[in-house]
Amino acid sequence: VDRFPELADLAARENLWFHVDAAYGGFFLLTERGRARLAGIERADSVTLDPHKSLFLPYGVGALVVRDPRTLATSDASGRYLQDTDDLGSYAGLPDYGRLGPELTREARGLRVWLPLHLHGVAAFRDALDEKLDLAEEAHRVLRSMPGLEVPWHPELTIVGFRVRPHDSSPEARHRADEASRRMLEEINASTRAFLSSTEIDDRFTIRLTILSHRTHADRVTEALEIIAAAAAAVGGR
């Protein structure tokens, strides 16, 4: 998680827009741990939030929230037949969504977010997110105990990064370790029981275990860790 307080200070100092891409992480704000880790997000001018990620909801409900709704007001939608709405995107005191985004006529996507919250209550979502945070911490603990792997970061939310540990600090050893990590990821995903992705951190190929599906519980994480351990052994830890 980027250091929001420092970024907010920088943006304020330089008169810059402060946007936070919280598409994946934003809803962890519902949890105590998430609130601590995302401190400073409240100073953003705009925040991307994807309820189809950390709120476990169906696709198509991605949101951009802004401090000042006038920021979203579009002047493109004009025409005499629209003369009853004002430029600030409101009509009779209610938000006019036709003026607050690219679509003039749109479906009630908010319903898909509101209804599950209404039916299950916020606590159900908070508990599910806390479960994923616990699972990520446990996965981190187990991965750290696997020989031949390096697991440099404690997960701040629910992504655990790991890779094959090089024999030494030479560029050749790092290259060989990255190749082994690539083979390891292929081996893991060939299981078709767990799907992991990868990224580059500090110029090193790094595997990402992301725990975010509402269907992912301890049994699935245990199985994934067994698959990872087998893959690590198969690539010889190098």
Ligand SMILES: Cc1ncc(COP(=O)(O)O)c(C=O)c1O
């Ligand atoms: C931080 C972040 N921003 C944006 C996106 C893109 O989201 P989508 O694929 O739903 O458009 C992702 C997807 O994983 C993400 O993690």
